[in-house]
Amino acid sequence: MYIYDDFDHTVAQQRVAEFRDQVGRRLKGELSEEQFRPLRLMNGLYLQLHAYMLRVAVPYGTLSATQMRKLAHIARVYDRGYAHFTTRQNIQYNWIKLEEMPDLLAELASVQMHGNQTSGNCVRNVTADHFSGAIEGEVEDPRIVSEVIRQWSTFHPEFSWLPRKFKIAVTGAEKDRAAVQWHDIGLHIVRNDADEVGYTVYVGGGMGRIPVLATKVRAFLPKPELLSYLEAILRVYNRHGRRDNIHKARIKILVRDLGPEEFIRQVEEEWEASRQSGVNLPPQEEMRIARYFELPPLEKIAGPVAAFEDAKKQNRAFAQWVATNVHPHKAPGYAIATISLKPIGGIPGDIAADQMDAVADLAERYSFSEIRASHIQNLVLPHVKQADLFAVWQALGKIGFADANAGLVTDIIACPGLDYCSLANARSIPVAQRISERFADLDRQHKIGELQIKISGCINACGHHHAGHIGILGVDKAGQEFYQLTLGGAGDETASTGQLLGPGFSSDGIVDAVEKVIDTYLDLRQPAETFITAYRRVGPAPFKEKLYGAKQ
Amino acid sequence: MALNSSRVLDRNGPITDGWQRLADDEAVKTGASALVSFQRLKNEHNALFAEAAAVGVEIGGDVTLEELEPFLPRLGLIVVRFAFMRDGRPFSVGRLLRERYGYTRDLRAVGDFIPDQVLFLLRCGFNSFEVGPNFSADALKHGVAAYTVWYQRGVERNQTVAEMRLGKAKEQA
Ligand code: HEM
Ligand code: SF4
Numbered sequence: 033m034y035i036y037d038d039f040d041h042t043v044a045q046q047r048v049a050e051f052r053d054q055v056g057r058r059l060k061g062e063l064s065e066e067q068f069r070p071l072r073l074m075n076g077l078y079l080q081l082h083a084y085m086l087r088v089a090v091p092y093g094t095l096s097a098t099q100m101r102k103l104a105h106i107a108r109v110y111d112r113g114y115a116h117f118t119t120r121q122n123i124q125y126n127w128i129k130l131e132e133m134p135d136l137l138a139e140l141a142s143v144q145m146h147g148n149q150t151s152g153n154c155v156r157n158v159t160a161d162h163f164s165g166a167i168e169g170e171v172e173d174p175r176i177v178s179e180v181i182r183q184w185s186t187f188h189p190e191f192s193w194l195p196r197k198f199k200i201a202v203t204g205a206e207k208d209r210a211a212v213q214w215h216d217i218g219l220h221i222v223r224n225d226a227d228e229v230g231y232t233v234y235v236g237g238g239m240g241r242i243p244v245l246a247t248k249v250r251a252f253l254p255k256p257e258l259l260s261y262l263e264a265i266l267r268v269y270n271r272h273g274r275r276d277n278i279h280k281a282r283i284k285i286l287v288r289d290l291g292p293e294e295f296i297r298q299v300e301e302e303w304e305a306s307r308q309s310g311v312n313l314p315p316q317e318e319m320r321i322a323r324y325f326e327l328p329p330l331e332k333i334a335g336p337v338a339a340f341e342d343a344k345k346q347n348r349a350f351a352q353w354v355a356t357n358v359h360p361h362k363a364p365g366y367a368i369a370t371i372s373l374k375p376i377g378g379i380p381g382d383i384a385a386d387q388m389d390a391v392a393d394l395a396e397r398y399s400f401s402e403i404r405a406s407h408i409q410n411l412v413l414p415h416v417k418q419a420d421l422f423a424v425w426q427a428l429g430k431i432g433f434a435d436a437n438a439g440l441v442t443d444i445i446a447c448p449g450l451d452y453c454s455l456a457n458a459r460s461i462p463v464a465q466r467i468s469e470r471f472a473d474l475d476r477q478h479k480i481g482e483l484q485i486k487i488s489g490c491i492n493a494c495g496h497h498h499a500g501h502i503g504i505l506g507v508d509k510a511g512q513e514f515y516q517l518t519l520g521g522a523g524d525e526t527a528s529t530g531q532l533l534g535p536g537f538s539s540d541g542i543v544d545a546v547e548k549v550i551d552t553y554l555d556l557r558q559p560a561e562t563f564i565t566a567y568r569r570v571g572p573a574p575f576k577e578k579l580y581g582a583k584q
Numbered sequence: 585m586a587l588n589s590s591r592v593l594d595r596n597g598p599i600t601d602g603w604q605r606l607a608d609d610e611a612v613k614t615g616a617s618a619l620v621s622f623q624r625l626k627n628e629h630n631a632l633f634a635e636a637a638a639v640g641v642e643i644g645g646d647v648t649l650e651e652l653e654p655f656l657p658r659l660g661l662i663v664v665r666f667a668f669m670r671d672g673r674p675f676s677v678g679r680l681l682r683e684r685y686g687y688t689r690d691l692r693a694v695g696d697f698i699p700d701q702v703l704f705l706l707r708c709g710f711n712s713f714e715v716g717p718n719f720s721a722d723a724l725k726h727g728v729a730a731y732t733v734w735y736q737r738g739v740e741r742n743q744t745v746a747e748m749r750l751g752k753a754k755e756q757a
Contacts, residue, residue: 039745042733050730054700062720067698070670153670183735183745189707190679193672270676271645275667305684310737316753317746 033094033402034179034324036144043186044141047148051075052134059131074154074192076122076147077133081454084128087150088140090405092160092178092202093121097392097401102143104388110136115388117373117381119445119496120199121159121405122150126452148186153194155185155266159201161209162406165325166414168362170204171221172229176322177258178202180313184259191266195273196281198266199238211407211523213237213246214499216283217265222252230254235265235295236287239493243529244284247292249299255318260311264303268295328400328415333365340418352474353425353436367418369399370438371411371428376472377465378432380446381409390431398424408484409445410438440477441485441550442468445496449489449506450513456489458506458513458539463487466543471550480550483563486521499523501564502549503530504542515542519549519575520567533572534580545579552578592692593713595706595728597721603640603661612636619663622647625655633658642694645673649680656687663714666695675708682709682739699723703730707738 036044051071058068076087088103095103103123107115110132111125118124128136140146150157158178165173181200185191191198201215212218218234231253237246253261265283272290274280287295344351359368371391373381383391395403395413398420404412411433416424428434437443444467447453449460464487471477486500490507497503503518514536521530537545550563552575557566567575592601605619612618618636625632625641632639640661643652647664662681664674674693681687693705694714702713702724713724735745743751 037749039733039748043731043735043745046731046733050700050727053726053730057723062723063698067669071700153672186735187704187731188736189704189734189738190675191672192704193670193675193701195672267676270672275671275673309683314746314750316750320749 033096034091034175034321040144040183041141044144044146047075047146047187048134048137048141051137055130055134070152070193072130072133073152074149075133075137076150077128077130078151079454080126080452082452083126084130084133085452086125086128086133086136086147087118088123088125088145088147089150089157090121090123090145091182092158092164092175093162093405093407094164094175095403095405096143097395097403099143099145100388100392100395100403102139102145104385104392106136106139107385107388114382114384116379116448117383117405117409117411119407119409119447119494120157121162121407122157123405124448126448151197152192153196153198154192155181155188155194155198155200158182158185159199159210159215159407161203161205162404162412163209163359163368163414164204164404165327166361166366166368167205168360169206171223172204173322173325174202174204174210174219174221175325176318177219177221177231177255179321179324180258180318181262184262184313190263191270194266194270195275196278196283198269198283200262206525208523208525208527209406211496211499211527213527214239214496214523215246217262218246219258224252228254231258233261235299236282236284236292237527238282238284239496239498240282241279241491241493242284243493243498244288245527245529246284247287247295249292249296256312256315257307259313260307260309261299261303263311264299264306267302267306268298272298327363328402330363330366330415331417333363333417335364337365337418340421343422347422349436350422350425352478353434354421355478356436356440357438358421361415363415365418367416367421369413369416369421369424370406371413371433372435372437372443373410373433374437374443374468375432375435376442377469379461380444380464383411387431387433390427391433394424394427408438408443410443436474437477439482439484441471441480441483442477444468444485444487445500446487447489447495449487449495453489453494455492456506457491457508458489458515460487460489460495460504460506463504463506463515463539463542467546470543470547480554481562483550484523485546496523497521498529499527500530501567502546504546507536509536513539515539515545517542517545517549517579519572520564522564526564531572534576548578549575590694590714590716591719591721593715593719593721593724594711595702595724597725599712601712603638605642617660619661622652626651629655640690643677645671645677647677649677649685653685656681656685659687659689661690661692662687663692663694664710666693666697669696669698669701671695674710675704678705678708678710679739699727700730701727703728707734707740707742709739 234246399413446464450456488495518530617638619640638660642663
């Protein structure tokens, strides 16, 4: 993991001092709420329905056990004993007091954490594959370049007041677990024919009310030139992105309005003019950062691990958990374990302070103190010995996080919705809970197979419904909560936008509708077909017919 | 019209300022320093440069810099207006004027920005600030001292954190 040096510490301390001063001026009335708002947002502080909400950055989803304990402490002391992992690998607290924010930020800074740029019209927390550095087949660990980008984008003099928020995601593997095509900039680390490392660059993806998959603007950008190229993109956007209409301000609209060719031309022209200006990182600095992401000192383990193989044979529940929640590690004898924050009937992504401490203990004991947050709102222990998996699973059972449902129908993403969010049309969490309860039977879940349900409480799409195999969108219909269904979205390397199926369903009807969709799929699927592959083969017609009758 | 209700500051506080902002139909007082709109500059540049002691121009973040370029060697002041507080375009305009177009004289921000943004403006090449009566010079002084190290290079050609690290590594080697 990256560790701050004196310079990083100085920046972090100065940030806390600056915000302490700003809160003081706000409380004295020297700053109006309108002036203060963007300042607090750039420290992650939102004003919500009931209280302030704080979003703490978990850069590229990597956390240490010590940091997790601090997050638990903050939940206890400054909040109501729990917090919420989000779809952007961040963690949110829902009941924060403004006066306590400076002390809270100081506590975060003491463990090298912050709320910097988790909101506001700036470069947001960079997200990356949650299996980074542990999974086989990466060209490079995407956290290295993510940390480079974190530093470069922190308090950037030119790009801190963009037309709109700006999200960057990175994947280092062919299999895209970071949804790069759904981001303002998506980077895919690749190797060219000359065996040099670089990036395929995507620009202009985004969800919200106008879902757009990103445009590939460059097939290969040499690694040493990344920052100057990012600056060229951001400069074109900062100068020409729309500022008159908040719904048209994302870079995806600029790319659309200019047309991809013209957008690319402008970026390349800007880049040619500025690429020698000394923005690129010195290679020594890149190497310095890279060293922090080397593998921890793993043991050499040869051949199958007998204890692990036996445990699977003897304990069916454990074997089921391994089938869904354990991924192969690049080192033999090790594994990547997903901790499901989706217990049946629970609130997706919620975690209590005691559970956080327990996860920190497990990370310390079994995973070199390392934890990851995934954009699917789960946690990951990235470096667990296969021989320890059974113990990990048992310990997770004690805190209610041993569900064998990673990637299955109950591994639902849901935004906060009307329970917390001032923009919501409808509740998201109770719908997730009821779907989860409907499909509680684990054998049935495993039979259905890989399936992503994603729920948003309004068109802003914080719950990624556009990218859900089954997407659910809350709408307001004459003062009633209604839910529309979209099918066929995806966030991986085969990214696609879900298509609206037809008229929406009432809060009571939506769970039945989801069940009908799934039953239809089970009836028509061919051997080994997942929901999304089956849907791509047959299209929406059979599902429409089941839900709305033959006429449709 | 003199800048009655407004003041001009630099990073250390209030400064005296002799520029006169002229409406488009207002005559240039011979020998005075005239601050005009970009439209007027384009229409009347010959007369302006002949009559005024110095010429300044006010532009917005939407300026086409190629159009301004021919005038740059003769301008003594460029004022970039924030259309609203969250208007981020002046930051790019400032940096481009300094780094790409080589403009070296007075570069001033005006409009709805707040003291907390001034440090960033300085780093993008601005050196003076026209502000309203409620703008706190103390907050500005405080704000520009908020950070002492930076990950990025600004127009002031500071050492970046990466360069400081390399320097430190060399020292220790
Ligand atoms: C409760 C307070 C929240 C508010 C007020 C809020 C507000 C918004 C708004 C207005 C957008 C649309 C932005 C646009 O189209 O430009 C948006 C998008 C988004 N939000 Fe939130 N959000 C909240 C919570 C969350 C949470 C908890 C998550 C994670 C679970 C989240 C993740 C996202 C994501 C991933 C997007 C889509 C980004 C895209 O358009 O590409 N938000 N949010
Ligand atoms: S999708 Fe809408 S309801 Fe859900 S969190 Fe985002 S803004 Fe709120």
